Amino acid sequence: MGLTFLSQLLDEYGRPRDRYMRSGELANETEITPIEWAAAQYDDGEVLLACEGNTSTFGLFYSSPSRFTGQSSDGIAFTCDKLIGELPLLRDVPRDQTGGWAVYRLGMLHADFSAQSPSGLIRYLLTNLEFDARCGHEATTLVLPGVEGPVRLVPAQNDSFARSRFRALRSARPTAWLEMPPQRGRTEASRRIVGDVCGLLSIARGTKVAWIQEEEASADGVRTHLVHANRITKSFAPFPPIDPLVIGKTREFLEATYPTFLDRRDRYRLDRGTIDSVLDAKVETDFLETRGAKLAIALETLKHNVLVAESMQEVLIRNGVSGEAAKAITASLRLRSLNRRSFSNLLRRICKQIDLELESAELDLFIRCRNSLVHRGGFYCATASEEERIKVPPKATKFDEYVFLISVVDAFLLRLVGYRGPYLVHTGGSGYEKKYL
Numbered sequence: 001m002g003l004t005f006l007s008q009l010l011d012e013y014g015r016p017r018d019r020y021m022r023s024g025e026l027a028n029e030t031e032i033t034p035i036e037w038a039a040a041q042y043d044d045g046e047v048l049l050a051c052e053g054n055t056s057t058f059g060l061f062y063s064s065p066s067r068f069t070g071q072s073s074d075g076i077a078f079t080c081d082k083l084i085g086e087l088p089l090l091r092d093v094p095r096d097q098t099g100g101w102a103v104y105r106l107g108m109l110h111a112d113f114s115a116q117s118p119s120g121l122i123r124y125l126l127t128n129l130e131f132d133a134r135c136g137h138e139a140t141t142l143v144l145p146g147v148e149g150p151v152r153l154v155p156a157q158n159d160s161f162a163r164s165r166f167r168a169l170r171s172a173r174p175t176a177w178l179e180m181p182p183q184r185g186r187t188e189a190s191r192r193i194v195g196d197v198c199g200l201l202s203i204a205r206g207t208k209v210a211w212i213q214e215e216e217a218s219a220d221g222v223r224t225h226l227v228h229a230n231r232i233t234k235s236f237a238p239f240p241p242i243d244p245l246v247i248g249k250t251r252e253f254l255e256a257t258y259p260t261f262l263d264r265r266d267r268y269r270l271d272r273g274t275i276d277s278v279l280d281a282k283v284e285t286d287f288l289e290t291r292g293a294k295l296a297i298a299l300e301t302l303k304h305n306v307l308v309a310e311s312m313q314e315v316l317i318r319n320g321v322s323g324e325a326a327k328a329i330t331a332s333l334r335l336r337s338l339n340r341r342s343f344s345n346l347l348r349r350i351c352k353q354i355d356l357e358l359e360s361a362e363l364d365l366f367i368r369c370r371n372s373l374v375h376r377g378g379f380y381c382a383t384a385s386e387e388e389r390i391k392v393p394p395k396a397t398k399f400d401e402y403v404f405l406i407s408v409v410d411a412f413l414l415r416l417v418g419y420r421g422p423y424l425v426h427t428g429g430s431g432y433e434k435k436y437l
Contacts, residue, residue: 005094006038006050009103012090013048016040017174018228020078020111024070026051026060033057037070039078039109041228044172045127045212047106048087049080054099061102068106075114082107084230111226120219122187123154123179124194124211127172127233129201130163130240131155132248140251144258147193149181153250163244170284172233174212187214197254199271200261203413204242204253206406208234208279237282239403241410241423246434253419260418268416269305277301278409288398289378295405296373302409306416307346343370356415356437358408361392366408368392369401403428411437 003021010016021038035053042048049068053061068080087103131140137158142151154177159165162175178197183189194211201209214227242253261270268274277298281291344367351358358366365380368388372380379401381394395401407425414423415437425433 009050009091010038010040014042017043020072022072026065027067028065031060033060045231045233047109047228047230049104049106051102057100061100077112079110080106107230109228113223117218119182119216121217122182122190123177123215125174125213126176126178126209126211127174128207128209128236129176130244132250133245134248142254148183152179166236170235199275200254200257202275202279206239206241206282207237235283235285239282239426243424247422257417257419273301274305292373292379299370307350354415364392369405
């Protein structure tokens with residue numbers, strides 16, 4: 001009854017994609033108590049642990065346990081040293097039993113298998129990635145500078161409705177495995193690579209692509225270790241600049257932009273807010289005004305992480321300051337006192353430096369729209385005066401203005417990672433225009 005109830009309890013939080021259960025221990029710094037447990041990971045990456053213990057477990061359950069160990073019925077050993085929060089129970093506990101019940105959100109759940117063979121392959125389960133239409137359900141092989149051996153993007157399952165599910169449900173869901181040989185024997189190196197590839201895929205698809213599982217296997221395909229990671233995922237966003245149906249060529253995009261991404265990742269904080277702030281503004285679960293507010297934040301993030309930093313570093317290096325010293329001087333906490341130039345000035349300079357060509361009228365409208373969001377808290381088409389409308393005509397609607405802003409930011413990010421080629425500008429509804437960088 002106990003394990004069945006715990007499994008049913010996990011079903012109340014969603015439909016698990018992976019589930020394990022049996023007996024184990026829960027502990028904090030001073031206590032250890034035996035429990036029955038069930039654990040699950042969901043499509044959005046969340047990892048939950050449901051526990052049941054006797055009456056002696058009450059004190060530990062409610063004193064923030066920090067460690068979990070357990071073993072499944074098929075001999076897999078599980079560990080977690082980061083329980084990051086207790087959730088309310090969503091089901092009545094059995095009235096004919098005494099004891100305690102709790103559900104915890106986990107950071108990473110590690111599973112060690114009995115196989116002791118050396119690792120020959122490491123792979124990561126990715127969310128929200130749409131494959132090129134021309135690839136069908138075939139794997140895509142990548143050759144990336146500095147990566148030992150080939151990297152492969154492999155469909156997670158043969159789902160002919162994957163694209164329709166994304167657009168109908170919008171929820172994050174796993175669709176692909178990223179495979180590679182172990183990198184210099186260190187997990188950190190492999191995670192760095194998959195993080196960089198996910199960043200580039202996120203730019204290309206205009207939606208957050210993230211990994212939620214890490215699996216190690218021997219050379220003959222036997223699993224040796226598995227990590228279920230409760231990482232940050234986002235709902236699917238349907239505005240891909242490198243559209244898998246119309247543009248495709250994801251392999252060419254990744255191979256061409258990967259070196260530039262590595263070169264600019266730390267300088268422009270590409271993996272620490274610059275990309276994610278833009279992606280968050282694209283998620284359609286918010287009202288348009290909320291997305292506009294998020295877009296204003298994204299533009300400020302771009303300004304401080306890219307525009308101001310690049311402009312200041314260029315001046316310092318040109319005047320004899322070393323690259324490393326210039327980077328330290330232009331740290332975000334010091335920028336406000338060092339740089340007071342306008343957004344317009346900064347944007348025009350960086351467009352020139354990354355060779356992004358925008359029509360003058362397009363650039364003028366983008367600057368007006370950004371300034372309206374940041375300084376007036378609303379879209380330019382709603383706040384512009386008659387004089388401003390004559391000088392720089394606004395878009396017809398708020399949504400038209402929103403997709404216009406997104407299209408310019410897309411072009412900016414694509415050029416920032418060195419992309420040259422076609423991309424889509426979405427014009428509302430299912431309409432789009434193909435442009436070239």
